[in-house]
Amino acid sequence: MKIITDIISLRTYLKDKQSVSFVPTMGNLHEGHLSLVRTAKQHADYNVVSIFVNRLQFSPNEDFNQYPRTFERDCSLLKEAGVNVIFAPSEKILYPVQQEFLLSLPPLARTLEGRFRPDFFQGVATIVLKLFNIVQPKTAVFGKKDYQQLLLVREMVQQLNLPIEIISGETARSSNGLALSSRNNYLREEQRLEACRLYQSLLLIKQEVISGNTDFKMLEINAIKNLIQHGWKVDYITIQRSTLTPAKPNDKDLVVLGAAWLGKTRLIDNLEILD
Amino acid sequence: MKIITDIISLRTYLKDKQSVSFVPTMGNLHEGHLSLVRTAKQHADYNVVSIFVNRLQFSPNEDFNQYPRTFERDCSLLKEAGVNVIFAPSEKILYPVQQEFLLSLPPLARTLEGRFRPDFFQGVATIVLKLFNIVQPKTAVFGKKDYQQLLLVREMVQQLNLPIEIISGETARSSNGLALSSRNNYLREEQRLEACRLYQSLLLIKQEVISGNTDFKMLEINAIKNLIQHGWKVDYITIQRSTLTPAKPNDKDLVVLGAAWLGKTRLIDNLEILD
Numbered sequence: 001m002k003i004i005t006d007i008i009s010l011r012t013y014l015k016d017k018q019s020v021s022f023v024p025t026m027g028n029l030h031e032g033h034l035s036l037v038r039t040a041k042q043h044a045d046y047n048v049v050s051i052f053v054n055r056l057q058f059s060p061n062e063d064f065n066q067y068p069r070t071f072e073r074d075c076s077l078l079k080e081a082g083v084n085v086i087f088a089p090s091e092k093i094l095y096p097v098q099q100e101f102l103l104s105l106p107p108l109a110r111t112l113e114g115r116f117r118p119d120f121f122q123g124v125a126t127i128v129l130k131l132f133n134i135v136q137p138k139t140a141v142f143g144k145k146d147y148q149q150l151l152l153v154r155e156m157v158q159q160l161n162l163p164i165e166i167i168s169g170e171t172a173r174s175s176n177g178l179a180l181s182s183r184n185n186y187l188r189e190e191q192r193l194e195a196c197r198l199y200q201s202l203l204l205i206k207q208e209v210i211s212g213n214t215d216f217k218m219l220e221i222n223a224i225k226n227l228i229q230h231g232w233k234v235d236y237i238t239i240q241r242s243t244l245t246p247a248k249p250n251d252k253d254l255v256v257l258g259a260a261w262l263g264k265t266r267l268i269d270n271l272e273i274l275d
Numbered sequence: 276m277k278i279i280t281d282i283i284s285l286r287t288y289l290k291d292k293q294s295v296s297f298v299p300t301m302g303n304l305h306e307g308h309l310s311l312v313r314t315a316k317q318h319a320d321y322n323v324v325s326i327f328v329n330r331l332q333f334s335p336n337e338d339f340n341q342y343p344r345t346f347e348r349d350c351s352l353l354k355e356a357g358v359n360v361i362f363a364p365s366e367k368i369l370y371p372v373q374q375e376f377l378l379s380l381p382p383l384a385r386t387l388e389g390r391f392r393p394d395f396f397q398g399v400a401t402i403v404l405k406l407f408n409i410v411q412p413k414t415a416v417f418g419k420k421d422y423q424q425l426l427l428v429r430e431m432v433q434q435l436n437l438p439i440e441i442i443s444g445e446t447a448r449s450s451n452g453l454a455l456s457s458r459n460n461y462l463r464e465e466q467r468l469e470a471c472r473l474y475q476s477l478l479l480i481k482q483e484v485i486s487g488n489t490d491f492k493m494l495e496i497n498a499i500k501n502l503i504q505h506g507w508k509v510d511y512i513t514i515q516r517s518t519l520t521p522a523k524p525n526d527k528d529l530v531v532l533g534a535a536w537l538g539k540t541r542l543i544d545n546l547e548i549l550d
């Protein structure tokens with residue numbers, strides 16, 4: 001496995017590789033990332049994983065500085081997973097000057113996460129576009145845990161005519177259902193036990209919807225109340241179409257999404273409800 | 276020479292071509308475009324020229340509908356020039372749905388042309404990015420006549436890490452100095468004679484600056500007055516650094532740029548003043 005930190009070396013190394021898959025990450029890897037890597041490896045001969053904590057997608061009040069950085073451990077995990085190249089550029093490499101070409105995004109970027117994290121998707125889309133142009137993969141894998149991000153990246157690829165296939169990876173969970181996330185590291189022991197309530201709330205809604213309950217508003221409100229009673233601060237719990245437009249009672253292909261704070265840690269999760 | 280109108284056919288055709296140069300155009304070709312094509316052909320084995328009148332870069336009050344479309348003549352000229360592929364997509368192909376991923380641009384896009392044509396550069400940058408992603412050239416050629424556009428495309432390529440070399444082509448002129456432009460077609464016979472005054476005004480400024488005149492403001496004002504006296508409406512005549520930041524008296528590497536209306540036709544031109 002090669003660790004490459006600059007763009008020219010990466011391009012030189014990948015020059016003759018016809019079939020490259022790519023998994024962009026911010027490091028602090030867990031089983032969720034490794035599962036994306038396994039998916040990626042099924043789709044191409046060479047696999048590149050990037051590790052870069054992207055300042056552009058953090059608002060000034062967010063956790064850019066605290067975001068866990070565990071580079072050496074990440075490298076061991078990726079080596080074990082059979083990754084060919086880790087691309088780990090510095091900020092100087094990716095943002096040698098202030099990034100002034102940014103993507104302006106569709107309304108999908110202003111709902112849900114976009115409402116609560118106004119800089120997030122522009123920062124994500126811009127870095128993903130840059131990384132795509134650097135790596136030039138055939139295939140890139142994004143996790144369903146960041147469901148809205150997955151949809152936006154898919155739409156970006158279509159609208160900008162990028163020659164890349166976007167593949168989705170399932171959300172990895174701990175045994176109690178908690179979606180794996182680097183931000184779980186912020187949780188104290190007792191919070192970690194409580195954290196699975198977000199998943200359980202979404203699962204309850206999913207089961208209710210499958211069993212025919214069409215009072216989406218009531219399902220959402222009950223879940224929010226329950227979380228608040230257990231000390232959470234809820235940003236949203238919402239049942240949407242899988243395209244992330246408002247769901248009506250008889251719609252097929254739904255997704256229930258949630259974002260909520262446990263102390264100072266913001267967690268997100270979602271479950272698809274497909275026919 | 277192949278004429279290709281859809282993205283999949285183009286990608287299939289270019290699949291094994293290692294070395295592709297690209298000249299994006301809006302058609303209505305003249306010697307200026309052909310000179311860009313000759314430059315492009317020197318830099319790669321295969322040459323692609325696109326013809327697409329890009330609605331996105333026209334403001335609602337501009338000349339999108341009247342813009343001259345001369346497809347058959349363009350094809351003959353390009354065949355004669357030894358172009359390998361004309362990519363001539365319809366609007367449905369490039370904008371199958373409303374384009375919602377757009378580029379948000381640096382301050383450079385809001386001066387000069389950007390002040391008078393507020394939608395122009397976002398439309399240009401977005402279509403150029405899309406075409407780059409479709410054609411995936413090694414090299415692309417842009418004319419110096421659209422000086423600010425050339426700089427913005429160069430900066431876009433850097434900031435978005437596109438693996439493309441941007442080459443500039445000199446401005447082609449008619450015998451009286453008038454910069455060749457598709458919009459010259461709008462000029463009536465007597466306007467065509469008058470039109471070279473824009474070039475002459477820029478040339479006079481260039482000569483004055485070279486001979487040591489550092490009163491840039493006065494040079495600009497005199498040129499503007501002269502044009503107005505001859506029936507022009509002037510958007511700007513300005514001496515700038517070649518990076519398009521305001522010029523100071525002892526700066527090297529300047530460019531003098533002008534944009535002015537002759538009747539209903541808006542013409543632009545520029546001359547570099549290099550050391």
